[in-house]
Amino acid sequence: MRIAVMGTGGVGGYFGAKLALAGNEVAFVARGKHLEAIRANGLRVESPLGDMHLPKAAQATDDPTEIGPVDLVLFSVKLWDTETAAEAIKPLLGEHTAVVSFQNGVMKDDVLRQVLGPDHVVGGVCYIAATIAEPGLIRHSGSLQKLVFGEYDGSLSDRVRQFRDACVVSGIDVEVSDRIEQTIWEKFVFLVGLSGTTSTARVPVGPLRTHPRSRAFLHDVMDEVVQVARAQGVPLSADYADTQLAFIDQVPAGMTSSMHNDLERGSRLELDWLSGDVAERGAKLGVPTPCNRAICDILSVHSKGRAE
Known part of the structure; x- marks a missing residue:
């Protein structure tokens, strides 16, 4: 090719x-x-x-x-x-x-x-x-x-x-x-959860999934994405966040996200297209997204990167 x-x-x-x-x-x-x-x-x-x-x-x-x-x-x-x-x-x-x-x-x-x-x-x-x-x-x-x-x-x-x-x-x-649209949203659930929580807590996924409160937050971040997707007509199961949390339990403890790496380097963040997109869609659809909104608000001071 x-x-x-x-x-x-x-x-x-x-x-x-x-x-x-x-x-x-x-x-x-x-x-x-x-x-x-x-x-x-x-x-x-x-x-x-x-x-x-x-x-x-x-x-x-x-x-x-x-x-x-x-x-x-x-x-x-x-x-x-x-x-x-x-x-x-x-x-x-x-x-x-x-x-x-x-x-x-x-x-x-x-x-x-x-x-x-x-x-x-x-x-x-x-x-x-x-x-x-x-x-x-x-x-x-x-x-x-x-x-x-x-x-x-x-x-x-x-x-x-x-x-x-x-x-x-x-x-x-x-x-x-x-069913590529559904496939893209399935990854989006995982991606928003991983990127938002590792960046906000500034740790890899291992500590997040083992501490009870951060684990619950990770689940809720992903569940908000699921509910937004379902409100848009994407056929994700109502408990899909549980499935993704079980998957996260199987990934290496040191795994992090590209947004976390960008944050550590002082680079611009894709925040507006991840948790920011979820919060914006939720507001339009009447779906509550308090966890993703919190991630956006907390990381907003870093979203343009140190160089800017």
Whole structure:
């Protein structure tokens, strides 16, 4: 496949490297010192599953017009850059090009549809702990590395089948979903709970799930997401937060969230698209969201990052 990675961070860098090393033609869109390092020394990935290195001959640019039309865009920029990045990738689109967002949140594909048109948008979620450790280097923690995607109408299209096959050959754990909107909301429940609580308490998930009061708060944060989803017509079970809490009991105690990592670095937070989105939707739907509102209020002083 001919693939463009829009946003060569932890997600785009890791999965893009896997796809490239399996023989796909992959171009990486990056910027700043990260782009300079990739051009000079290639893209490196450190992972418990095996380190990877793409030589500096790998195509890397900050200008999507240099790439031209592709079969698929792996879209993984920070949420506040979604609209700007979507405008920038228009030169990558052919008639049947799929744009799969592996960003956080549930509003991402609404923005992509508005900018690119619904025919190009394929729903997706990813499961991985990876980040830019230094310019040109992606560091993957743990063994989890999975992509789930699918057409919003539930069909198994040629482009979804082709991407699935490319992932299999690349050694990526992959699943095609015929109910991708529900799948995205299921991850959103977990993500909002993990990001909001680890960031507010500034600890990994282990202490949160073992202390009775913080465990109850974690459950309630997720349950608010479930109730908002159900009010919107997403068919999550009423006790889905219990299911997710049981899942959280199985993850490594040291697991944290990308928002917690951003907070520790003094970077901008995706707060408005996570707990903030839940609180805003809840207010419109008449669903109480006091826990997510509290997370927004507490973290609001850090949401723009120290640099700003």
